[in-house]
Amino acid sequence: MFAPQAGVAQQLPPIFGFANKDRIPEVNKSGSPVFDKLRNEAMKKKQPLVIYLTGSSWCSQCNIFTREYIKKTNFKNAAGKKFIFWLVDTKQVPGNSPGTFQFKMVPEEAAKIVGCVDSPRAPYVVLGPPAVFIIDPVSGKLIKSLFSKSEVDKYGKPLAGIIEETWVEFSRKPK
Secondary structure, three states: OOOOOHHHHHHOOOOOEEEOHHHOOOOOOOOOHHHHHHHHHHHHHOOOEEEEEEOOOOOHHHHHHHHHHHOOHHHHHHEOOOEEEEEEEEEEEEOOOOOOEEEEEEOHHHHHOEEEOOOOOOOEEEOOOOEEEEEOOOOOOEEEEEOOHHHHHOOOOOHHHHHHHHHHHHHHOOO
């Protein structure tokens, strides 16, 4: 994670991610062809859409998270079968003041969907990577978000199991 400017840090709530409900795009109108394709696939398969925000070239916590969860065989086997997965990488871009930086999404179009505090126009926003968003593809509703290895570990099961359990619980709720 990064050290935001002092003024920003004081304004942020302890929860690191949220869905900007006014910005959740209509189906096929996100401006991101990749997101639209994956969302359509998730709707067709009646599965959740999972977005993983990482910083593979600079974020040590992201690399640990990726090694411990994303690269595990059970996760790879579940991706595409139990949920639709999109990995969004970030690059650091120097900020406006010393010690700060902003993020550039890879692929760049992902910035229309997921962003950090410096990109409040995105529908799904976090303080910084690593972050996992579990999304209902039909409504665009953020079902669950996870932001650290310790947060995942508290469930006592693999990340793929958390995603599957979250989706089952969400699917049982009346719409």
